[in-house]
Amino acid sequence: MPVAGAVVFFVAPPPISIPVYGSIAGTSLFVYWKIAKALMLPPVMGREGMIGRVAEVVTDVDSEGSEGMVRFDGALWQAVSEEKLPKGEEVRIIGLDGMKLLVERVHSLARFSVLPPPDHP
Template sequence: TAVARQQPFAMNFLEQILQMLANPLLVSVLFAIGAQAILIELSSPGGWVAGFIGVLALALGLYGAGQLPVNWLGLGLIVVAFALFAAEALATNHGALGVTGAVTLLAGLLVLFNSPGSPEFARISVPGAVGVSVITAAFFIFVAMKAMAAQKRQPRTGAEGLLGQTALVRKAFATTKEAGAYAGMVLVNGELWQARAEEPIAAGEKVAVTAVSGLLLTVKRQQG
């Protein structure tokens, strides 16, 4: 009987890339990068780079997961974890949801690839799963805290922004009361406003805005 000759065939570049994607740790990293990039895109709309990177990373991660024996319960836990991270970004008190998401993500990654009977090459190490979970949770908590800080620094506009502002009297509040108050004009934030006060106030004095009613301000003499 003739012995069959073995003819080796080298994989091309694309085949090597696709084979590399069938790595549980790389799949986990791609899922994490995809979720983080999409969060950046949603929090700062108008661009496309972060969204493109996020979709590409998730697509590559799903392809890699498709080449491995995965557990659907693990995939469900990962989805729940990312939902918790998204809720963390919208919450007013930060930390609890992020930690819960990290624990859920860790459990999901371990269940996803480490099912009974899975070959060794398809398993993810505990340190690898812990690293991906901690880094992902830290990123989401960091983004949430930055968003909260930016919201606190957001400049107030309209009537809310005028309350408590210091204004300069440009037209003295007359000695004759009109509708129970003295009428005058003040300059605040570079704009002239009609104003009313409970006492006469001379031009050039500083006053504080205490109320806003339409286009009419209520002011009082600033102490000190």
């Protein structure tokens, strides 16, 4: 983008080229800043990337040890919970037991919290 701005700066008269070049330079700096910020974030994958995230119950999860199914990031997972969770409920992933997700109900106000999810072992 700065190359296009440089062309405008040298071709157009100064009353036009300076604001155009300034806006192109400002936009470029903003984009570069966002890219640099994203590159500095640590990668979150695997178990660490799942814990604290929200999933949707696809088949009822019973509190008596029977498993239900939840959808997380487009994939179906077996899930267990200490409470009964009906289909359509939003749940938070609190841990993994092999290939099963340990989930808990997302309370209506917790969904809008600005605080990070609590750490679970």
